[in-house]
Amino acid sequence: xxxxxxxxxxxxxxxxxxxxxxxxxxxxxxxxxxxxxxxxxxxxxxxxxxxxxxxxxxxxxxxxxxxxxxxxxxxxxxxxxxxxxxxxxxxxxxxxxxxxxxxxxxxxxxxxxxxxxxxxxxxxxxxxxxxxxxxxxxxxxxxxxxxxxxxxxxxxxxxxxxxxxxxxxxxxxxxxxxxxxxxxxxxxxxxxxxxxxxxxxxxxxxxxxxxxxxxxxxxxxxxxxxxxxxxxxxxxxxxxxxxxxxxxxxxxxxxxxxxxxxxxxxxxxxxxxxxxxxxxxxxxxxxxxxxxxxxxxxxxxxxxxxxxxxxxxxxxxxxxxxxxxxxxxxxxxxxxxxxxxxxxxxxxxxxx
Numbered sequence: 001x002x003x004x005x006x007x008x009x010x011x012x013x014x015x016x017x018x019x020x021x022x023x024x025x026x027x028x029x030x031x032x033x034x035x036x037x038x039x040x041x042x043x044x045x046x047x048x049x050x051x052x053x054x055x056x057x058x059x060x061x062x063x064x065x066x067x068x069x070x071x072x073x074x075x076x077x078x079x080x081x082x083x084x085x086x087x088x089x090x091x092x093x094x095x096x097x098x099x100x101x102x103x104x105x106x107x108x109x110x111x112x113x114x115x116x117x118x119x120x121x122x123x124x125x126x127x128x129x130x131x132x133x134x135x136x137x138x139x140x141x142x143x144x145x146x147x148x149x150x151x152x153x154x155x156x157x158x159x160x161x162x163x164x165x166x167x168x169x170x171x172x173x174x175x176x177x178x179x180x181x182x183x184x185x186x187x188x189x190x191x192x193x194x195x196x197x198x199x200x201x202x203x204x205x206x207x208x209x210x211x212x213x214x215x216x217x218x219x220x221x222x223x224x225x226x227x228x229x230x231x232x233x234x235x236x237x238x239x240x241x242x243x244x245x246x247x248x249x250x251x252x253x254x255x256x257x258x259x260x261x262x263x264x265x266x267x268x269x270x271x272x273x274x275x276x277x278x279x280x281x282x283x284x285x286x287x288x289x290x291x292x293x294x295x296x297x298x299x300x301x302x303x304x305x306x307x308x309x310x311x312x313x314x315x316x317x318x319x320x321x322x323x324x325x326x327x328x329x330x331x332x333x334x335x336x337x338x339x340x341x342x343x344x345x346x347x348x349x350x351x352x
Contacts (some may be wrong), residue, residue, distance in 0.1 A: 005042040007176050008204045014169035015204075019043065021159060023050045026109060026138045030155035031129040036114065036144040037161050038205045044111065051109065062111040065118040074120045075099070082108060096127040105137025113142045122150060129155035162202055170197035173204055177211035187254060187343035188216045194250040195219060199236065199243065206232060217336035219247055247333050255328060258345050259296075259321045266299065266314060267291045273309050277302050296322050317345065 002010065009015050025032045026047070037043075048060050071077040075095040079086060083104040092098050099105060115121040125141055132155055141150070152158040174193040178184065184192070192215045200207035209230075214222045223243065227234040236243065267274060274291035280302050281287045288294055294302075300322060303309055310318060320341055324334055334342075 003042075004173075004177060004204070004208055005039040006046075008039055008173060009043055009046050011176070012169050012173050014164040014166055018159065018161060018164040019046055019050070021164075022047060022140075023054070025157040025159065026051060026140055027054060028157075029134050029136055029138045030132050030157065031125045031150070032138065032140045033125075033150050033152075033156065033158040034140065034142045035161055036142050038203050040113075040142075055107070057107050058109055059107060060109045060111065062113070064113045065115045065121055068112075068121075069118055074118070075124060078110075078124075079104070082110075094127065096124050097131045100128045100131035100136045101133075103133070103135045103137070105139075106135050108137040109140065110138070111140040111142075114144050115141045116143050116145050125150060125156070129153070165202040167197055170200055170202070170204075170207055173197075174200075174207050174211050177208045181213055184213050184216070185343055185346075187258075187346050188213070188340070191250055191254045191339065191343070192216050194253060195246060198246045198250070203232075209233075216339060219243070244333060248328070248331060251334055251339070252328055255324060255334065255339070255342050258342055259325050262317060262321050262345055263296055263299075264292075266310070266318060267294060269314065270303075270309055274299070274303060277306065296325060321345075 009019050022032065022034065044062055048062070051058055051060060068074055068077060078099065079088070079095060083099070086098070086102070086104055088095060088098055092102075112121055115125075121141055125139055128136070128139055150156055150158065171193050174196045175189065177196075178189050178192060181189070192211065192213070195215055196207050196210040199210060209226065210222075212222065220240075220243065223233055223237055227237050271291050274294065278291065279287055279289040280298070282298060288298060296318070299318070304318070320338070324338060324342060327334060
C-alpha cells in the first residue's frame with residue numbers, strides 16, 4: 001500500500017499534475033522555480049525517477065543552498081564540479097554565460113533548494129536563463145519565502161503550487177487518510193472530510209494530522225489540544241470564527257439533507273392523519289393545502305400540539321431534527337452526540 005506521501009503525489013489530481021508539469025518544465029531545460037511545500041522529499045524522489053525514466057543518461061544533483069555558502073565564488077565552484085576541463089577566456093563573457101551558451105550542463109540537472117539562504121543563486125539562475133538553449137541542461141531552484149524570488153519568462157518557469165490545488169484534491173486526500181478508520185460511519189467520514197479539507201487549505205500534512213474521528217466528536221477541543229505543541233494549529237485557532245464557520249457549513253451540508261429526508265418520511269408515514277388538519281394558513285400568511293408542503297414547524301404547531309400522532313421512535317426523531325434545524329438556522333454548531341444520532345438516521349431510513 002502506498003504511503004500517504006506517495007498517494008498525495010501520485011493519486012491526487014492537483015499534486016500529480018504539478019509533479020507532471022515540473023517534469024516537463026525541467027525536461028525542456030532552462031530554469032524552473034518552485035516553492036517548498038509539504039512532502040518535498042517524496043516529491044524529489046518522484047521527480048528524479050520520472051526524469052531518469054525519460055532520459056536515463058541524466059546526471060541529477062540535489063543540494064541545499066547552504067551547502068554552497070562556503071564557496072567564495074559560486075560559479076567557479078560549479079565549473080569545477082561540472083566542467084573541470086573547461087578553459088574560460090574573458091572574451092566569452094561571464095562564467096555563467098559560458099555555462100549556458102557552451103552547454104556545459106548538457107544532460108545535467110542541478111536542483112538547489114531554499115535559495116533564499118544564498119541570493120547568489122538568483123543571479124546565476126537569471127543569467128543562465130538569458131543565454132541557455134535546449135541543450136544547456138537545467139537548473140531547478142526552490143524557495144521557502146512567501147513569494148517567488150524570480151519572475152517567469154521564456155526560459156524561466158515559475159510553477160505556483162496553489163494554482164494546482166482545489167478543495168476536491170484536499171477532500172480526496174482526506175478520504176484516503178480516513179479510509180482505514182472503519183469504526184466511522186460513511187456520513188461521519190463525509191463530515192470530517194469536509195472539515196479537514198477546508199481547514200488544511202493546501203497542506204496535506206495538516207490534513208493528515210486532523211483526519212481523525214475526534215474531529216467529528218469535538219473539533220475545537222481536538223484543535224486546542226494539538227495547538228499546545230503545533231504552531232500551525234495555534235495560528236489556525238487565531239481565527240476561531242473561521243474554524244467555527246467551517247464546522248457550521250459542513251454541518252449544514254451533511255445534516256440538512258437528512259433532516260429533509262426525515263421530514264418527507266414522516267409526512268409519507270402519517271399522510272392520512274395530516275390531511276385531516278388541512279388546509280391551514282401559517283403565521284406568514286402562506287396557505288398549506290397538501291401534507292407534502294408542510295415544514296417541520298407546521299407539523300409541530302398544527303399537528304403535534306393537537307394530536308399525539310407519532311410513534312415513540314418517530315417522536316424522538318422529530319424532536320431531534322426539529323431542534324437541530326433550529327440550532328443550525330441560528331448559526332449554532334451541533335455537538336458530536338447530536339451529529340452521531342442524525343447521521344444514524346441515514347442508515348435507519350435505508351433499512352425501512
